[in-house]
Amino acid sequence: MRKFFGTSVVAISAAAMLALAGCGSGRDGDSGSSGGGDAKGFAANSLIGVALPAKTSENWVLAGDLFSNGLKEAGFQADVQYAGASTTVADQQAQITAMTTKGAKVIVIGATDAAQLATQVAAAHAAGAKVIAYDRLITNTPDLDYYVAFDNFKVGQLQGQALLDGMKAKKPNGPYNIELFSGSPDDNNAGVFFNGAMDVLKPEIDKGNVVVASGQKDVKQTAIQGWKAEGAQARMDQLLTSTYGSKELDGVLSPNDTLARAILTSVKGAGKPIPVVTGQDSEVESVKSIVKGEQYMTINKDTRNLVKETINMVKALQAGNAPQVNDTKSYNNGSKVVDTFLLPPVAVTKANVVEAYANDPKLAPLTK
Ligand code: BGC
16 A cells, blocks of 8 residues: 655755746657756746636645645735636637646646547647646546545545444444445546445455445446536435335445535435445535434545645746656656645544544534
C-alpha cells in the first residue's frame, strides 16, 4: 500500500523567479519521459487555466474557490471555469481552447469526459502550456504532463471493506444481500472506484457470503450517468420494487455521498430498514447523516490538500523545476505512463468522525 502524505515542499529559488516567459517549449512530453524540468519556467504573473467539470459534488465547488484564491495568492492570474450542467464536454473543450489562446502557461483539468479531450490537450501542449490532470485522469493522449489525485483505486477498496465491516457489525452472519452503484461512465474515476471496491467484494460474492440480489453486477448496469442524484434514486426505487418485496437489503455500495443520500431517500421512502450505505467526499449533509447513524461511511479526500499539491506543481513549473511526483509507474493513460502525485484517502465512519475532521473548520463543528 502506498503511504504518502501531503508533505511535498517545492522550493522556488530567487534565480528561478527570474525565469523568462517560456513559450513554444514544443512537444517535449511526447517521449513519455518525466516531463517538466525544462529549466525555463515562465513569468511569475502568468495566466493559469483551471477547467473543472460540472458541480456534481461539493468538492468541485470548493476546488474552484481554492484554485482562484490560491493561484492569486501565489501571484498568478487565474482563469477558473466550470463546464455547464448539460453540454459538459463541449463546454470544457471550448474553455480549454480559450485558455490556450489566451496564453495560459499551465492548464489544470478536472475532466468531464476522460476520453474527449485529446485534441484540446494536444493544442495546449503545442502552444507551450503544461497540462495537469486534476483528480480525474485524461486518457489516450501523449500530451498530458502530470496527474495529481487521491489514490482512487484505494477509495474503492476502502468502500468495499467498509461495506463488509458495516454489515457484519449489524448482523454477524451472512449471506448478505447487497446492491452495487457506480458513477458516471464518462468519468475515468467511476471505473477505478468500482474496480477497487470489487477487488474486495468479489471474493465474498464468489464464496456466496455476499449476494447481489438483483444480479446487476456489471459496471454498465450499475452506472449513474452524470453522477445525478435523481438517477440513483430512480434506480434504487426500481431495485426495491423488482427485488426487495420480501427480501432484506443489507448493504449498498455507493461511490459517493450525493448518490448515497439519494439511495437513502429511496429506501426510507419505501419504508424499508436502512442498509449499510457507503459514500465519498465528506459532504456536509453526509457527515451529518453519519453522525446521526444513517449513512455508514464516507471518504475524506481533503480538497484543500489536493489543490495545494496542484498549486505546488504550478509553482515548480513556473520556476523551471520538475514538480514533485511520487508515482511514475501506475497511471498509464493508454498513450503514456503519466507522472503522478498521489495522496492517500481516509475512510470515515461514526467511529472516527471526530478525529477525521478535527482539522477541518467546516466539518469539525458537525461532529461535536
Ligand atoms: C470525484 C469524486 C466525486 C465524483 C462526482 C469524481 O471524479 O473523484 O470525488 O464524487 O467525481 O463529482
